[in-house]
Amino acid sequence: MSDRFDVAVIGLGGMGSAAAAHLASRGQRVIGIESHYPAHALSSSHGDSRLIRLGYFEDPAYVPLLRRAYQNWRSLEMRTRQQILTVTGVLQIGRADSAIVAGSRAACQLHDLPFEMLDPARVAERYPAFGLDADEVGLLEPQGGYLRPERAIMAHLKVAAEGGAVLRFNEKVTAIEPDDAGVTIATPLGQLRARTVVVATGPWIAELVPDLKQVAQPIRQVVAWYQPGDVFAVTPDRMPVFLRDEGEAGSYFGFPAIGPDGFKVGKHCHFMEPVDPDQPNAPVNERDTALLDDFVARRLPGTAGMRRATTTCRYTMLPGEDFLIDRLPSDPRVIVASPCSGHGYKFASVIGEILADLVIDGGSDLPIALFSLAALQRARGRANTV
Ligand SMILES: Cc1cc2nc3c(=O)[nH]c(=O)nc-3n(C[C@H](O)[C@H](O)[C@H](O)COP(=O)(O)OP(=O)(O)OC[C@H]3O[C@@H](n4cnc5c(N)ncnc54)[C@H](O)[C@@H]3O)c2cc1C
The missing domain is CATH 3.30.9.10 (D-Amino Acid Oxidase, subunit A, domain 2)
Structure with missing residues (x-):
């Protein structure tokens, strides 16, 4: 089976839709797979509105990312000709x-x-x-x-589709299996291949990344x-x-x-x-x-x-209430993105860019050390959780 896609994005909610948009805009052959319908009522990204702010009390280290998130939201508005962010x-x-x-x-x-x-x-x-x-x-x-999350998800998906992404809805990914030549992604409708996988399944993250079961x-x-x-x-x-x-x-x-x-x-x-x-x-x-x-x-x-x-x-x-955006140590072709401890939506536009950086360049110039697995391990130690 030859690699059909450069990257598969699993979960097309807040983070996955943004990742698909940034990846497709940068010329990647993208498939996005979503188990439900965009911004559905069981996801984390519905309910009309999400707060966005710059002076981040949680940790000032987030501020540079927020500046970039604002820029990216405004670019998305210009590209899709609608208001997503209201000040x-x-x-x-x-x-x-x-x-x-x-x-x-x-x-x-x-x-x-x-x-x-x-x-x-x-x-x-x-x-x-x-x-x-x-x-x-x-x-x-x-x-x-x-921000208007439902509108933003549809806008990111539109940009992804215009960039050539294949988007499939109401299809749940049941397994991801890396091997020497790529990654096989299984759904009830069959299998497909990609070089890299972004797992952005929000509350379901531990189903495909069992190491996160006790953590997320x-x-x-x-x-x-x-x-x-x-x-x-x-x-x-x-x-x-x-x-x-x-x-x-x-x-x-x-x-x-x-x-x-x-x-x-x-x-x-x-x-x-x-x-x-x-x-x-x-x-x-x-x-x-x-x-x-x-x-x-x-x-x-x-x-x-x-x-x-x-x-x-x-x-x-997550322990420490930060985010997790990193490659899995067991296989760096699997990138995990999203657990966001209840404050991540405002960052979706920049997290999409970060995920594209990780897939295409292997790293990002944006400051993401706070969101690494190593940082999460330190937070777990401090929180004395499992
Ligand atoms: C009530 C509430 C208020 C909030 N307020 C704010 C706020 O004011 N500001 C802020 O910044 N953040 C806020 N947040 C947090 C923010 O909304 C979340 O961090 C963000 O929506 C998470 O997005 P996500 O992409 O990780 O998850 P989701 O949007 O849930 O996306 C995950 C997607 O993956 C799909 N999926 C799961 N498993 C599979 C599978 N196996 N195969 C295929 N697809 C799959 C799901 O169907 C889902 O659509 C709030 C959250 C809530 C619930």
Whole structure:
């Protein structure tokens, strides 16, 4: 059997669709295989909106990648003639010494990014949806905003197809078997050959990369949309996207109303409930909605919102909560990309470029040491996980 494709991309969600686009645009013979349909409801990349910001409180080392991600999102918009990224500013609320506020401030200062510190009165005047305690502040990063993930996936797939990629949907890859001459990829419809494989299967990553079974943990997430009494308090000009640090009680995120269901709210990691990716998500229950309703009542008093819709989604958590993008030591022709610990979508446009670099050049000039298997092993040691 001769090599038919240069590269097979398995999983065409956030990361895989971007990889297919970058690889096909750089002249690779690409096949992309997706077990469902793009941006389906069991994936990690549905639900209308994803936050994007530059002053990364998690680690300032992400900032150069974010600058590149912004450029790539804008290029994708120009290429496909649609809006994918909307800048609203991102308001990060908490005590001045909280992880989110202090971390964002440090990242902005280190990378010379604009930001503004707002006291509770100033926040109330400018953004009436939010209620701040007297000892809280708001850090406004003006370049933050939101992405439209479903639209972005379709845009990346369009670019891939225009570059000659073969895209197959509703076909699950059941095995990848490297040998001396390449890699065989098996699906229920038969086998195909490629020189290199990119495994971007999100919550299902451990099915094809069993070494990640104890490491990459899919967890259940719930988000809800609320229709406010005052519709004008939650439009993108009066309500930026936001993060809220509640200290030991965790952190929340939200988006202005960009559709008829109103504004959207979720809690990072929700209840940390592990899921089997092959099973349907457990339906949203009263405990889920009570958590989010309570947050809206306490922290968004200016909205007096009525819950209108809910959905479940999945994070794929790694020890250390960074990403994993690397070749497998057992076979460097297999490249793993995606477990992104619940904060990866904003990077999809640059992760696609990184994956193309790894496939074509064997390495990337972009700073990705943080996402290596070696870094993951160190994080596992620190987290004292399996
Ligand atoms: C509620 C929620 C809110 C979030 N908020 C943010 C945010 O504000 N900002 C941010 O940056 N990130 C955010 N994230 C995280 C971000 O959305 C994820 O990191 C990102 O979507 C992961 O993309 P992925 O390509 O790894 O996974 P997916 O998009 O799930 O793609 C994996 C694909 O692989 C396919 N697949 C699986 N197995 C196989 C197989 N064997 N054969 C073929 N195909 C297969 C699946 O069907 C799926 O389509 C959020 C996530 C959730 C759930």
